[in-house]
Amino acid sequence: MSKVLEVCVDSLESAVAALNGGADRLELCCSLIEGGLTPTPGMLIQIQNINSRNIPVFCLLRCRPGNFIYAQEEVEVMKEDARILRKHGADGFVFGALSENGDANMKICREIIKVCHPLPVTFHRAFDFCRRPTIEVEVIIDLGFQRILTSGKQKTAQLGVKLIKKLIEQVGNRIVIMPGGGVNKDNLKFILENTDATEVHGSFRTVKDEPEAEKPDEECEVVVGKINEPLYITDETAVAEIVNILKSV
Template structure:
């Protein structure tokens, strides 16, 4: 089975780099520095206009930073975002919702899936906060998700290979388990060999612009300035990963 690379991007520049580098799919978000939030329709439209290879673009649905326990009004925001993004060219969606006890929130997931219908849905790394992953994976399958993005409940997919492999063996062909988190050219073969996964996820960022960090006392609100480096997707890094996936 051929391997699939999904690249997570939050700007038009990063999306073009990922497409040119050979990515098979984009996960589109905004504010990757905050872990990713819902992208704007305008960004989606421009990326699809420049999507020369017509690869699928899946949009993240996450209305705020923080945990994945959502209030009813937050669910309504994400449902509205799903409808708007679907009308503006989204090919799929990525989201996840949990209950306070660490289980998948089935009611919320059903509501959002209905708003995403008939497009493909991925349960994102909220899965790594589930207290019983081998049980909750069955819930996610029953809800109708097509894939799960996970680092195996560890900081990186490399560290989480044991759980990822266990999940892949458990689910068979009922759902795709997609490793993500810290994947790079140096650990990709190890992750493949120890999980037998077929889809992989990463942002493959590089520093575009170094910004000198300022102390709290030095910081003033200046429009257009930021405290910290600016990251973009590295086209050559994506191409290297694609090449590895073609040869394993």
């Protein structure tokens, strides 16, 4: 059975690199520096225009940074975003919501899934904040999600292989458990061998070399962004290396 590589991208340049590197699916967001937020329709349209292999593009639904405990007004924002992104070619969505007690918020998840249906929805790494992962995975299955992105409640998927493997054994073929978090060419084989995962997720980013920006005039009162803040983009070579490893395992 061939293994699937999902690459998380937050720019057109990163999407091009992921596509050229051989990614099987994109998770599209914006502002990965904040953990990823809902992408713009314009970004989705442009990526689908260059998506010559027609690989699936799943859009993140996350209206703000911070925790995954949402007010109803925020849910309405994400539902509207989902409707708009569907119209512009989204192939699926990535979403997660929690209750204050650390359980999956069933009411909110049902609302989002209803808007996204019949497109597939992934429960993202909000899962790693669930207090009872082996119980919540059953709830997430019943809610109708198709996959769960998780680092096994650890800083990286490499450190979380024990729980990831346990979850994969528990769910069988009822849902896909997809390791994500710090996946790279050096630990991928270890993760696969210790979890039997069929899909993996990563951003595989590197710092883009850019010419030094001109400094603003001393009298300038407003400076947008940080002049020397590095720009991270997906590394096409790193994606290709991961693809080759997946083919060889």
